[in-house]
Amino acid sequence: MGKLVSVDVCSGAGGLALGLERAGFDPVLLLDNKPIACETLRRNRPSWNILEMDLVDFDPLKHRQVYGVDLLSAGLPRVKSSATTKRVETGLELRLMKATVRLAHTIQPKALLIENVPELVASPEFGEVRDYLQSQVACLEYGFHWFVLNAADFGVPQDRKQGVLVALKDRYFDRFESPAPTVSRPVTVGEALLPSMSARGWTGADEWAARANRVAPTLVGGSDNRGGADLGLTGTKRAWAQMGINGAALSDEVPGSDGIQESDTSGSPLKKLTVEQTARLQSFPQDWIFAGKKTARYRQIGHASPPPVGEALGRALAEALRS
Template structure:
């Protein structure tokens, strides 16, 4: 597992970068404009080269050591599903997509990976955007693939559809294979959180877990302009309520031995999940820490790309770039 370097822009809390690291890639630079995200990256990986800067202001000429990277990756802010196909009417999210493609023009990595909403890969409303990307990448000598994955197929206890663009130089593209699911049976919320729910002696932890048999709804970080940390809009909260979880807020601590779980009495009798449990549902390891106050920490988690999905795509890219059968076998395994 040696030799492959990557630049990650809009790195956020490091979910995609962590997955790529687990797949054998070494970061040459991680860039994000938010101070709290950069603090999270430095907190967990003090040796990672982290730069706090807006991608729209980034000049690669000032970082000459990144010109020989193998991969440029980007977990871009979510484009709005209602975006029109007219390029003049798109917002900052699509300008960041343009900036990522232009950065690939400057760096000429052997591979490019962009993660976003599935609509960007599939929806007719983004056809003009995809055509612009196609034209530029073809001009640069890349071949590419748009596709979607569900994080639940990769051991993440959450229904989370993600859209991906993978591009490689023509020498390596024919060897690329989309990641195949690593699990046949999705991991449930109850299975993922049982140990933590029981950690402070909550008597009903096993009974709760037995009823929380489905994967979590998609965790949503929310807008910087809206209120505090919660588990999403009304429809999402109803899905949580069916698992005996109150989605109106994030708990400050795990339930203790005196907590009486009575979901039939309404939200007051339901359990709430903590920031750390939300991170587990996003596929982060238990020892990954998040900087900032409660709402900022939750938003980083909700906006993150699940590390297990990043690892699966990283292994697929590594197999294509190195011709490694070991890497290829890594992303076709069963749990």
């Protein structure tokens, strides 16, 4: 069947847009305000129409192709982080969420997809934000579905729960069903990373993979204003250590035949992941290129929505819109 058309905002490194593309959505415009993210998108999809600007400043009247699209999708900045459990939202995060809803009012897509933290779906802490979204969506004659997906249920080797709002025009609403898992069991870190861990002949790779027999903790990109690339807070780093991974930093190379990573001067027997390996844990394809230096690349990866989740959501939306 023919492609559906979409607009994707706060696109980041393109994880959600890539998944939707696989499900049959052709983006007429992608928007992000970070130059490095836009460079990543351009390197991987030169044919995509990528606009580098703040969503709040976006004027759809200057981009008439966005009117009446099938889908408006948004992988918005997280309204809550694990590092700031008392915070409901910052001004920036709420501002972008409201801008997305205003854009839906203007361009009238058949469906709206917002992906964010799982707590947004049902936690009392987010009741005010949820009520705002629902009231704005309802006045547009959309019905809405709230649900939580775990990326591990879609073949992503990571425990990554995502809160999802799907709103559809009333005539499509009853046709939508939230995506069902696509794998019968989770993919483990060992299974996902054994090919790369053994790429330089590390003799201990199989033993390491057997130890890394669970999904990864949630990857976090961290703040643009905070330090270098690491795999999370203290508790998360302990979970990584149980799988033989040093979560304090990233390496420039995978282990050699003797298990040594030349860029690792920590003295720890634990192995460090490379940026490319973290991209595998987000289930990006191996040929997806991330622009920038190591920390910038990792942050794009950690902030991204895993493409298999976007694909599952896209297929469910396409089924409803085409029925």
